[in-house]
Amino acid sequence: MSKILVFCEHHNGQLKRSSQELLQFAKSNSSDVIALIFGKEAKSIAAQTAYHGATTALTVSDEAYVSYNPELYTQAIQEAYAKTQATVLLASASATGKDLFPKAAARLNAGIVSDATSLEINGASVVAKKPLFAGKCFANHAFSNASLQIVLMRPNQLPVAAPDTSKTITIEELSVTKIDLKVLLKEIVKGTSEKLDLTEANIVVSGGRGLKEAANFKYLDELAQVLGATVGASRAVVDAGWVPHSMQVGQTGKTVAPTLYIAVGISGAIQHLAGMTGSKVIVAINTDANAPIFQKSTYGIVGDFADILPKLTEEFKRALHK
Amino acid sequence: MKIFVCVKQVPDSETKIKFLADGSGVDTQGVKWVLNPYDEIAVEEAVKFKEKNPTAQVFVLTLGPKQRASEVLRTALAMGADEGIVINTSQDGDSYTTAKTLAKTIQSEGGADLILTGKLAIDDNGNAVGPMLAEFLKIPHVSVVSKIEYQANALKVERDVDGGAKEIFEIALPCLITTNKGLNTPRYASLPGIMKAKKKVLKEYDQAQLGIEPSDFKVKAGAFTFPADKAPVKMISGDATAQTSELVKLLRDEAKVL
Numbered sequence: 316m317s318k319i320l321v322f323c324e325h326h327n328g329q330l331k332r333s334s335q336e337l338l339q340f341a342k343s344n345s346s347d348v349i350a351l352i353f354g355k356e357a358k359s360i361a362a363q364t365a366y367h368g369a370t371t372a373l374t375v376s377d378e379a380y381v382s383y384n385p386e387l388y389t390q391a392i393q394e395a396y397a398k399t400q401a402t403v404l405l406a407s408a409s410a411t412g413k414d415l416f417p418k419a420a421a422r423l424n425a426g427i428v429s430d431a432t433s434l435e436i437n438g439a440s441v442v443a444k445k446p447l448f449a450g451k452c453f454a455n456h457a458f459s460n461a462s463l464q465i466v467l468m469r470p471n472q473l474p475v476a477a478p479d480t481s482k483t484i485t486i487e488e489l490s491v492t493k494i495d496l497k498v499l500l501k502e503i504v505k506g507t508s509e510k511l512d513l514t515e516a517n518i519v520v521s522g523g524r525g526l527k528e529a530a531n532f533k534y535l536d537e538l539a540q541v542l543g544a545t546v547g548a549s550r551a552v553v554d555a556g557w558v559p560h561s562m563q564v565g566q567t568g569k570t571v572a573p574t575l576y577i578a579v580g581i582s583g584a585i586q587h588l589a590g591m592t593g594s595k596v597i598v599a600i601n602t603d604a605n606a607p608i609f610q611k612s613t614y615g616i617v618g619d620f621a622d623i624l625p626k627l628t629e630e631f632k633r634a635l636h637k
Numbered sequence: 638m639k640i641f642v643c644v645k646q647v648p649d650s651e652t653k654i655k656f657l658a659d660g661s662g663v664d665t666q667g668v669k670w671v672l673n674p675y676d677e678i679a680v681e682e683a684v685k686f687k688e689k690n691p692t693a694q695v696f697v698l699t700l701g702p703k704q705r706a707s708e709v710l711r712t713a714l715a716m717g718a719d720e721g722i723v724i725n726t727s728q729d730g731d732s733y734t735t736a737k738t739l740a741k742t743i744q745s746e747g748g749a750d751l752i753l754t755g756k757l758a759i760d761d762n763g764n765a766v767g768p769m770l771a772e773f774l775k776i777p778h779v780s781v782v783s784k785i786e787y788q789a790n791a792l793k794v795e796r797d798v799d800g801g802a803k804e805i806f807e808i809a810l811p812c813l814i815t816t817n818k819g820l821n822t823p824r825y826a827s828l829p830g831i832m833k834a835k836k837k838v839l840k841e842y843d844q845a846q847l848g849i850e851p852s853d854f855k856v857k858a859g860a861f862t863f864p865a866d867k868a869p870v871k872m873i874s875g876d877a878t879a880q881t882s883e884l885v886k887l888l889r890d891e892a893k894v895l
């Protein structure tokens with residue numbers, strides 16, 4: 316059976332949902348699930364990892380590990396691997412995961428699959444399925460000659476069970492060798508929104524050129540507020556300077572796979588579809604009944620955003636606060 | 638300053654994907670290959686640097702079947718890169734072999750002061766070659782960068798992270814940076830640029846001679862499938878009031894996502 320290391324991310328003292336998914340998956344495939352947690356709060360996060368399936372926790376609580384540094388983090392991954400001799404490492408395909416694990420894979424002689432949407436572990440071997448060509452097809456990825464099999468999973472792909480708060484955990488602090496750094500973090504500039512990142516959001520409401528002008532994004536903001544959603548956008552409005560690139564969904568933006576995706580005034584160009592067709596339920600609102608977005612949608616409304624959105628926001632308010 | 642830009646040939650984003658008859662992979666017959674959009678940003682960055690620092694040299698390299706590899710290098714040369722390097726291979730590699738091959742080539746060329754490459758390739762969405770290449774060369778990296786400030790022996794860079802936040806790093810040269818949208822707007826190759834590119838040097842390596850071992854292939858793609866067919870869309874009719882209340886009802890009672 317595989318020994319599984321799960322790289323756990325947290326925010327404001329809470330274990331991220333994406334990490335809960337990985338722990339839960341690991342637990343159903345192994346009785347040896349090691350949570351790897353960095354940062355000052357690592358020990359309190361460790362308790363939460365137990366609720367979701369970790370059997371032991373390796374923490375690095377050193378001040379230097381509070382924010383991301385590729386060299387420091389890679390060193391810690393190397394030592395965690397040396398200590399545990401795990402054969403599988405799971406992490407989410409987050410900004411940190413996608414930067415850290417390719418570097419760690421090169422150092423550890425490991426194979427890596429990034430952006431997987433499903434995962435299977437059979438005995439010692441891992442098979443990860445991921446979309447290729449912007450979701451036009453999928454392929455299974457299998458490992459060979461890899462000391463360690465690393466998979467970076469997209470968030471929102473795996474189920475999470477209610478936490479089992481009766482579970483406790485053994486915590487071990489990993490003391491990582493000090494190294495000289497060639498990369499130094501100088502500053503973190505906060506984003507405009509304190510909401511969940513698009514890639515992690517459970518509901519996304521996106522706007523396109525059909526919104527006519529930047530100011531009309533306020534309709535989406537109000538809708539998002541009621542739904543607890545994150546706001547996204549098409550490239551057309553990013554290029555027009557209405558919203559920042561961090562909000563772009565699509566082939567050259569972010570890939571999202573929320574439970575609910577609402578596209579407003581977006582035509583459904585293939586490059587936009589590439590970033591959102593993995594969503595569970597898609598709603599399109601567009602004045603043009605022939606807009607290609609409808610072909611990929613679950614529900615469609617032909618109508619003007621200015622008529623539909625205020626009413627829709629009110630309807631959701633009523634439905635959610637009953 | 639010696640700058641190496643690593644680029645990939647990817648199918649044009651409008652390409653319709655077909656599988657080989659035996660299902661072992663994607664049929665690339667008739668595919669139009671283009672320079673990966675994020676790599677275009679890397680080329681632009683190098684060329685812009687050279688315009689301000691004329692002694693800089695810009696090498697652009699790619700790994701792939703010679704014909705299509707050479708074509709995308711010509712595009713990069715037409716944008717203003719000095720010299721192209723094709724690493725000829727017909728083998729589908731994974732990120733590990735690709736990064737190792739690029740590392741060995743750059744070493745054979747005497748090493749780099751700066752390596753630029755796109756944050757990901759839009760075909761396999763691998764997200765891995767840049768940081769892996771840096772590790773193989775034992776140089777530092779920062780990925781997903783949308784701003785670079787050049788200093789004497791270091792760079793100050795802005796890395797885009799989740800939630801629209803930015804991490805600002807200082808990184809010592811030599812180093813590797815992966816480029817994100819927002820860093821610059823890639824130019825279109827001008828006609829004189831295209832004419833000049835025809836005369837520029839295209840050097841050739843063969844992957845087989847670079848000492849890549851069978852054990853370097855760590856991940857293999859197989860069992861290709863198309864996404865499952867979607868149920869047809871349910872169009873909701875009526876006036877705006879009827880449409881919105883019906884939609885919320887369906888989302889709650891049928892789709893059960895609220």
Ligand SMILES: Cc1cc2nc3c(=O)[nH]c(=O)nc-3n(C[C@H](O)[C@H](O)[C@H](O)COP(=O)(O)OP(=O)(O)OC[C@H]3O[C@@H](n4cnc5c(N)ncnc54)[C@H](O)[C@@H]3O)c2cc1C
Nearest residue numbers: 523524525549550551565566567568580582586587602620
């Ligand atoms: C290499 C490459 C990469 C790309 N990457 C991306 C990417 O990552 N993401 C992306 O989104 N695009 C991307 N694009 C661009 C893409 O091809 C489209 O141009 C873009 O998605 C169009 O944006 P849009 O749907 O907002 O605008 P449009 O196509 O102009 O659509 C506007 C829609 O709004 C509707 N509309 C108009 N008025 C109203 C109204 N009052 N109420 C409701 N609806 C209305 C119209 O009927 C229309 O369907 C890429 C293109 C290329 C070539």
